[in-house]
Amino acid sequence: MKTDPADAFRVRVARHAALADPARLHIVDLLTVGDFSPTELQAELGMPSNLMAHHLRVLEDAGLTVRRRSEADKRRSYIRLAAGALNGLAPGAEHGATRVLFVCTRNSARSQLAAALWRQVSEIPSTSAGTHPADRIAEGALEAARRHGVDLPEVPPRKLGKVAAGDFVITVCDNAHEELTSLDGVHWSVPDPLRINTEEAFESAFNDLSGRIHDLAPKLRAA
Structure with missing residues (x-):
């Protein structure tokens, strides 16, 4: 029932x-x-x-x-x-998704890291894309992933195409969020580490994404 x-x-x-x-x-x-x-x-x-x-x-x-x-x-x-007494007390509704799609402008750092982090904590597939993709993944993102033991394949950034039905879309870049005004999804305002391009900036972005992903993962179920 x-x-x-x-x-x-x-x-x-x-x-x-x-x-x-x-x-x-x-x-x-x-x-x-x-x-x-x-x-x-x-x-x-x-x-x-x-x-x-x-x-x-x-x-x-x-x-x-x-x-x-x-x-x-x-x-x-x-x-x-009582059994399960504290389950569901954290604010937030449960959502169904067939895939999690992380989007930023260049698809060279934040969205790539987010998709890789997601694969560590959830069986729901993840991918990433950019509104204006770069030529390659940022070296700072690759180094951050290596430092934390995260598998980040060095694949070329890809352009955001048509969003599939069932995709749970998360923009991790203010520029992408404000450009894609008609896109139905959620937004995480994560500062661009490439603006400063230091190890500390990439660590900050990595930790921000990691914390958000660990918070969200229990609220998503495979659709």
């Missing part, structure tokens, strides 16, 4: 609301490493039993926690995080 996206969204809202209270967030922080009895949680937070009972009830109602009766002292129970 499929879950209604609206229902799933309401669940996320309820969980965020439950976690908005500092005491409940503290309780969940503790539960990420182990199970606690209500009495143990009271001691950790210095909180009276009636207030602790209220917070635990809110967390249970939001589907964040479950409790189990102790096998030793049957009067005691243990609180634990």
Whole structure:
């Protein structure tokens, strides 16, 4: 049975609301490493039993926690995080894609690095293209890839053609994004390392792309 996206969204809202209270967030922080009895949680937070009972009830109602009766002292129970309790709490919708297409102006650095980085973290195919491709990949991009052990084939940059249905398009260059006003996709404003053309500039671009790709990959599913 499929879950209604609206229902799933309401669940996320309820969980965020439950976690908005500092005491409940503290309780969940503790539960990420182990199970606690209500009495143990009271001691950790210095909180009276009636207030602790209220917070635990809110967390249970939001589907964040479950409790189990102790096998030793049957009067005691243990609180634990519910399975998948924290899944999907990071903002961002899930998207389907048959391929990820990274676009910049010259297709000589940022888009090439992004496509190579993507191949390390996702089974969804990736490729790259440029609006005005250069003759070859920038040496700084190749060196950055080598430093980080990323396989970046030295293939000629290619011109952006027709975008295929199912492509998840990401422009990684402000010039390309502002030129392709009719292109349906997302934009990452990554500074051009070739403007400065230093090792530090390429490292900065590499790290920026790597962080964004690791954040996005869990939100894309193969269509």
